[in-house]
Amino acid sequence: MATKVVKSEYNLVQLNELIKKRRSYFPAEYTGEEVPKAVIEQMLENANWAPTHGKTEPWRFFVFEGEAKKTFADFQADLYKELTPEADFDEKKFTKLSTMPLKASHVIAICMKRQQSEKIPEIEEVEAVACAVQNMYLTVSAYGYGGYWASGGVTYKEEAKEFFGLGDKDKLLGFFYVGVPAIDEKEGFRNPYQEKVTWISE
Structure with a gap:
């Protein structure tokens, strides 16, 4: 039986290059x-087309722009100070939290809205959000801008959820920073995929 020839309307060379150059x-x-x-709107539109088990679409995004970036920066710095014992407080970390958002054009809080019935395993909802973020990553790269998914600071702090109106079962998964790169294109490196793949034919 003849093998079906699959035709694509997309430029696959460019697609493959985009993925490798992100x-x-x-x-x-x-x-x-x-x-x-x-x-930014196109990034969010593309994020909205990520795979989602049960069509729960668990991703939620909060976009900080303009003066709102200062509000967010102050919030995360103050929360860090509030939650950190005096002996462990790091002034440099506090300063970083209070200034880093101001260097970006936009900061997008990445959240996972838990399905009310909890039928879909939580890990699959987190994975769906990660797919959505990858769509944002590829989109911002395709436009020639810079992006970065940060998961430090107050990301996994339960006390941070209220600021974003999240429930007990929801999750804050980090912040996506967007800006105009001031440096040349970065070189990347990955070990060969063959080192990480086992083919099973029988």
């Missing part, structure tokens, strides 16, 4: 210029 660009590497809002 990089993380950190806030300290941004120029401070604004990324067009249309690009």
Whole structure:
């Protein structure tokens, strides 16, 4: 029987290059210029088309722009100070939390809204959100801007949930920073995929 020839309407060479050239660009590497809002909206539109088991669409995003970035920065710095014992308090970390968002064009809080029935395993909801973030990563890269998924600071603090209106079963999974890179394109490296794959034919 003849093998069916699958035709694609997409430029697969460009697609493959985009995936391989995606990089993380950190806030300290941004120029401070604004990324067009249309690009942010396209990132969110593409994120919304991530795979989702049971069609729960668990991703929730809060986009901080303009003066709201300062509100977010103050919140996370103050919460860190509140939750950290005096002996463990790190002034440099406090300063970083209070200034890093201001270097970005936009900061997007990444959240997972838990299914009320909890029928879908929680890990699969988290995985769906991660797929949505990858869509944002690829989109911002395709437009020539920088992105970075940060999971430090107050990311996994239960006390941070109220700020985003999250419930007990919901999760805060980090923050996606967006900006205009001030540096040249970064080189990447991965070990060969063959080292991580086992083919099973029989």
